[in-house]
Amino acid sequence: MAAGKVSFFERRDESPVRMYHVSKSYIPGQRAIDDVSMELAKGEFVFLTGQSGAGKTTLLELLFADERPDDGQILVLGRNIARLRGTGIPSLRRRVGVVFQDFKLLPRRSVEDNVRIALDVVGTPRREARSRVFNVLRQVGLQHRRQHEPLALSGGEQQRVAIARALVTEPEILLADEPTGNLDPDLSLEIIELMLSAATRGTTVLVATHDISLVEKYRRRTIRLDGGRLAEDTPAAGGIG
Amino acid sequence: MAAGKVSFFERRDESPVRMYHVSKSYIPGQRAIDDVSMELAKGEFVFLTGQSGAGKTTLLELLFADERPDDGQILVLGRNIARLRGTGIPSLRRRVGVVFQDFKLLPRRSVEDNVRIALDVVGTPRREARSRVFNVLRQVGLQHRRQHEPLALSGGEQQRVAIARALVTEPEILLADEPTGNLDPDLSLEIIELMLSAATRGTTVLVATHDISLVEKYRRRTIRLDGGRLAEDTPAAGGIG
Amino acid sequence: MSRVFVILFTLFRSGIVGLRSAAGTALISAVTIGIALFLVGAFALTIVNMEGVQARFSQKLSVTAYLETDVDDEAALEIAERVATVEGVEQVTVVGRDEALERFRGMSGGAALLEGIEENPLPASLEITLVNLNRTPQGLGILATALDGLPGIDEVADGREWIDGYARVTSLVRVSGVAIGTILSLATLLIVANTIRLGIYARENELEILALVGASRTFVRTPFLIEGTLQGVVGGIWAALILWLAYLLLMPQLEYGLMFLLGNAVPRFFNGGEIFFLVAAGAALGFLGSLASLLGWRR
Amino acid sequence: MSRVFVILFTLFRSGIVGLRSAAGTALISAVTIGIALFLVGAFALTIVNMEGVQARFSQKLSVTAYLETDVDDEAALEIAERVATVEGVEQVTVVGRDEALERFRGMSGGAALLEGIEENPLPASLEITLVNLNRTPQGLGILATALDGLPGIDEVADGREWIDGYARVTSLVRVSGVAIGTILSLATLLIVANTIRLGIYARENELEILALVGASRTFVRTPFLIEGTLQGVVGGIWAALILWLAYLLLMPQLEYGLMFLLGNAVPRFFNGGEIFFLVAAGAALGFLGSLASLLGWRR
Numbered sequence A, B: 001m002a003a004g005k006v007s008f009f010e011r012r013d014e015s016p017v018r019m020y021h022v023s024k025s026y027i028p029g030q031r032a033i034d035d036v037s038m039e040l041a042k043g044e045f046v047f048l049t050g051q052s053g054a055g056k057t058t059l060l061e062l063l064f065a066d067e068r069p070d071d072g073q074i075l076v077l078g079r080n081i082a083r084l085r086g087t088g089i090p091s092l093r094r095r096v097g098v099v100f101q102d103f104k105l106l107p108r109r110s111v112e113d114n115v116r117i118a119l120d121v122v123g124t125p126r127r128e129a130r131s132r133v134f135n136v137l138r139q140v141g142l143q144h145r146r147q148h149e150p151l152a153l154s155g156g157e158q159q160r161v162a163i164a165r166a167l168v169t170e171p172e173i174l175l176a177d178e179p180t181g182n183l184d185p186d187l188s189l190e191i192i193e194l195m196l197s198a199a200t201r202g203t204t205v206l207v208a209t210h211d212i213s214l215v216e217k218y219r220r221r222t223i224r225l226d227g228g229r230l231a232e233d234t235p236a237a238g239g240i241g
Numbered sequence C, D: 001m002s003r004v005f006v007i008l009f010t011l012f013r014s015g016i017v018g019l020r021s022a023a024g025t026a027l028i029s030a031v032t033i034g035i036a037l038f039l040v041g042a043f044a045l046t047i048v049n050m051e052g053v054q055a056r057f058s059q060k061l062s063v064t065a066y067l068e069t070d071v072d073d074e075a076a077l078e079i080a081e082r083v084a085t086v087e088g089v090e091q092v093t094v095v096g097r098d099e100a101l102e103r104f105r106g107m108s109g110g111a112a113l114l115e116g117i118e119e120n121p122l123p124a125s126l127e128i129t130l131v132n133l134n135r136t137p138q139g140l141g142i143l144a145t146a147l148d149g150l151p152g153i154d155e156v157a158d159g160r161e162w163i164d165g166y167a168r169v170t171s172l173v174r175v176s177g178v179a180i181g182t183i184l185s186l187a188t189l190l191i192v193a194n195t196i197r198l199g200i201y202a203r204e205n206e207l208e209i210l211a212l213v214g215a216s217r218t219f220v221r222t223p224f225l226i227e228g229t230l231q232g233v234v235g236g237i238w239a240a241l242i243l244w245l246a247y248l249l250l251m252p253q254l255e256y257g258l259m260f261l262l263g264n265a266v267p268r269f270f271n272g273g274e275i276f277f278l279v280a281a282g283a284a285l286g287f288l289g290s291l292a293s294l295l296g297w298r299r
């Protein structure tokens, strides 16, 4: 198709992520997401918290069209998620970086290949891809392991590969699901700094986490879910960002 | 075989876990575990800390014979790991509960089946198994989800299934690899309490974690690895256990 | 004791649960086994029916010994009795001089030839069939030599060409039957083993997880063996059914040609025992296939 | 433009990398495709060689028309020329009266019969072969009727029995050839599709992960299609090789019987074009098999 040539008209001042009265249940009568409305501004960095099973992962899945809402409207980068058809979903996903809670790495490909795959799907030329992959692997501290397969890595190393894959395309939106669950405190800070710097370059970042020490340290805008409902939306303590 | 009838002679006062000058490298020249010696007493609760890639998972894998040491002696429940052959490995593993960092749940079986599998391999009668599975699922707060498959669970819920499976056999040794990596602080505490109570019933517990708030809160014996070497072995602040 | 029973029960249950949970894979394996067995079965059915053709073919095989013209029917009978004692001879039929004349009259141009003749110029002859074992060119050659020496016998028409043809066709059928059968069985075994192994690849991490939670090799493998065997049984039943359908559908088309080849023998389908054997072969294939796949598995 | 090129390159590379990384699965698929194609190929080879048998069989097919006894050889030639104009007739050979006598003398008992006779009592005859199209019982019946009306013709031996047998065998070979060919091809297609689908099951999560990082359907599927096609090609080459080996090994065993059936025709292996076709069939099977498997895949 003419993907890349045709693009959706977007007003510059519109928020890249908008949800209005969104609900989603996997099991009839049990809402994993219950009437949630929110907007994220361009370049904003937001924490998403809540107990285990509160609906954090589900919320992120709705945003990159892995699940469809039962009710309400979701607009991501100007597109209505519920109405995406055919090539709409892949082309949206190419503009959104995701760190999955369970990493989702290709088991029989090298670390390098796993990261490059995100560039391959957008058709980045080989040489450029190579250097970008190398850079991002250095940022997460894994350049020396780039030839290994994921199964030869420690849990935290795998998680960093997943983070590298999400960052390498410099996406417009970054969704990270417990990206520091397998990292020690020092590394966790480094990774958050990396995401913050992406935000200052204009990426909208939403990080689901249960690590309160991080949330408390950075005092960014924090959205808390409880049983699928939006329980709290604490604005950033400092300026925007 | 006559498994169950024949058992290894164990002196009552011997530590269930003993390592002497153990080394292990995956890649020649790069030691994932480097000359580590330690002993864990019966009923002791120990934290294992260290940066990402420090060797925590490798150490645990050595203890339940998933990896073999290159050097040194490992004695678990009186058996020399390096010399285990044939049915030796399974019969040792049936006495050791493990919470894997990546959960390792059977994808197409229900939560209940996943937990019961640990009882099935030791041949626990059906009725007894049923009630024990139900109890342990209630302890980790998942009794209402027992009919679901792991893929229908949130990350934290999956982790708790893995914990339930490790606890249900009331093993002599419990090895837990980042068991709270996907849990919120409240739940993390509940899980640690569960493991502590197992320790008071005589189970030797070794918990690999990078969550310093937990380590600091409980002040139990803490072994810290750094680049595969045993960097620190801080005894418990209170009494034994 | 009860522990063993519990484990056995659990293993069988796991086999069934495994089948259900990996329904797609299991179904595909069963269908593939079915197809492979269908091919073997179709071949076996052909062979079973070919036996009729062979039997008919070899019944026709006989040696004709023409007696001297002055031997009358009674003397012919005596000679026949002597011939019947020769080793390898199954039956001797005397064709008397009158019968010979009758037959000759039936031949085209024969009647015209006989017009000017008063006396019967034709000799009596003996039609000699051989016991099964001796229906070979060698056997016939030996018989011909033995007969040539007997008094009263003028000429032996041992139909070597015909015999040679028979021997050749028989050997062709036998050799290609064995060859095709072997190749087909091997191919089936390989396909089934491959299919089951692919099914196991798809579930390799299940095997690994079971091993990690302390399951013995037997505990890990038995459900897969049970599963494979069940798949084989289902495949066998499948094969028998399709074969039967194909038999019903194709027979009317083939009957015309087959009746010629089989003579009076009616084409037949497998009997109960043979169907059972087909299904049992499926079970065995499934079992051996999974066993082979599991032995190849590294843990 | 360059972007498209980059993506194409990446896709092909992924196909190869996929093959390498899932080597076990890929190898098994290739072997299975090879076995299936081997069976089809062996069948095709049999059919190709059967054509020789059929050709020989039908060459023997002829009608004999006996002329009246008073027709001399010249007159016979005239009649023959008239017969040659009848529709469906391929060739007419005149067997003169002297030749008939000669042949008769060769028959056993014939010489004795002729002893008392001065004049040749045998008629001339015509041996008539038919064009391929008319070599059926119907065609022969029509010819016989047409000949019966001609002056000078005494009797027509149309050998209906022989013709009927020929027609039956031909129809048997044709029907069972089509049936076995269809069944075998279908079975092969199914086995290959199943095998590839099992291979994909084993890597289903890879497909899912690719989709999650924004790969289009084409991007996800093309490597699998390439992989399947390559597996098919490898399978085809395999099949051709084993077939050739089997041909070399079995021919000495079968030659004895085959020479009888094939007459002078020498058994032959596939030629270059046919081998290419086999490999191409493998490629097509691999491609279609993966396509079918991917269409069945839910994402």
Ligand SMILES: Nc1ncnc2c1ncn2[C@@H]1O[C@H](COP(=O)(O)OP(=O)(O)OP(=O)(O)O)[C@@H](O)[C@H]1O
Pocket (backbone or CB within 6 Å): A026, A027, A032, A050, A051, A052, A053, A054, A055, A056, A057, A058, A059, A101, B151, B152, B153, B154, B155, B156, B157, B182
């Ligand atoms: N595919 C599914 N089918 C059924 N229920 C599901 C499915 N996916 C998630 N759920 C349920 O929906 C609820 C929300 O799940 P979600 O994964 O969004 O939680 P979470 O906030 O990410 O939790 P955690 O911190 O443990 O990862 C949970 O109760 C979960 O069990």
Ligand SMILES: Nc1ncnc2c1ncn2[C@@H]1O[C@H](COP(=O)(O)OP(=O)(O)OP(=O)(O)O)[C@@H](O)[C@H]1O
Pocket (backbone or CB within 6 Å): A151, A152, A153, A154, A155, A156, A157, A182, B026, B027, B032, B050, B051, B052, B053, B054, B055, B056, B057, B058, B059, B101
């Ligand atoms: N199978 C393997 N092959 C090669 N290297 C390996 C393998 N498994 C682990 N390693 C390496 O050994 C080192 C120790 O790994 P280990 O998994 O024990 O770390 P860890 O302390 O558990 O880290 P984390 O907190 O990130 O899980 C790491 O550098 C890792 O990359």
Ligand SMILES: [Mg+2]
Pocket (backbone or CB within 6 Å): A056, A057, A058, A101, A177, B154, B155, B156
């Ligand atoms: Mg989650």
Ligand SMILES: [Mg+2]
Pocket (backbone or CB within 6 Å): A154, A155, A156, B056, B057, B058, B101, B177
């Ligand atoms: Mg680890």
